[in-house]
Amino acid sequence: MSEDTERHAMKMAKKKAARDKIMAQKTDKRGLIIVHTGKGKGKSTAAFGMIFRHIAHGMKSGVVQFIKGGMSTGERDMILDRFGDICSFHTMGEGFTWETQDKTRDTEMAQAAWAKAKELIRDPSNSMVLLDEINIAIRYDYVDINEVVQFLVDEKPEMTHVVLTGRNAKEELIEIADLVTEMELVKHPFRSGVKAQIGVEY
Incomplete structure (x- = not known):
């Protein structure tokens, strides 16, 4: 064994020992409040990744889409076609608010x-519920942030994970969350004139 290889092996052994010690202390297990926010692409994509992990493990989950309308998306179509028995999927919005231009109707849909x-979160058989684009509904005051926070704190079952996506997550939500990821926009093809494409955006 060369000196460089031996030094590397010793360094990695020390890292592993330190990591194992840290991991041994992590014994808590509970349902998490997870927030994906920020201007970058990938908030819903990452959230659906967790939903598909749940599906792969045979764990029941649910999805509520607050803003996106009835357009076909890969994840929605696949879940409805193949996994409807284990993942309840509800597209409740009618499109982005600048498309509908009807605040009363948007508010009614967001409240529904x-x-x-x-309902899905209260059901203890669901171990994860994704609230896709709820932050947009909260931002436009279609849904009250205080009600959302109080419900998650007071009524979310102990072992249920709740994932909330959308830009501009409110500080009140970030404060109670266990995991917050902010997607940072570095570069986006839309700015170069490239439209949303099947298999990438939907």
């Missing part, structure tokens, strides 16, 4: 989505 979200 929030009611469905609470």
Whole structure:
């Protein structure tokens, strides 16, 4: 064994020992409040990755889409076609608010989505519930942030994970969350004139 290889092996052994010690102390297990926010692409994509992990492990989950309308998306179509028995999928919005241009209607739809979200979260058989683009509904005051926070703190079952996506997550939500990821926009093809493409954006 060369000196460089031996030095590397010793360094990695020390890292492993330190890591094992840290991991031995992590014994808590509970349902998490997870927030994906920021201007960068990937918030819903990452959240659906967790939903598909749940599906792969045979764990029941649910999805409520607050803003996105009835357009076909790969994840929605696959879940409805193949995994509807284990993942409940509800597209409650009618499109982005600049498309509908009807605040009263948008508010009604968002309130219906929030009611469905609470129903799914209260169901202890769901171990994860994704509230896709709820932060947009909260930002436009279609759903009250204080009600969302109070519900998650007071009524979310102990072992249920709740994932909330969308830009501009409120500080009140970030404060109670266990995991917050902010997607940072570095570069996006849309700015170069490239439209949303099947298999990438939907």
